[in-house]
Amino acid sequence: MYFSECEYCGSNLDPGERCDCLERARNRKSRLMSLFESDRSGQMTMKPCDNLEDSA
């Protein structure tokens, strides 16, 4: 048994809980691509939730 952790933003989640960072991204498909960035090796990575404009 292990604690859930958002693989995208690293938030600690209760068992069975899903981080809403992806839900928020899904609600803004036009901004979805802005959630991704490519590093110099060309690998696509997802920016942490903290970079979302509506982070509290």
Ligand SMILES: [Zn+2]
């Ligand atoms: Zn998240």
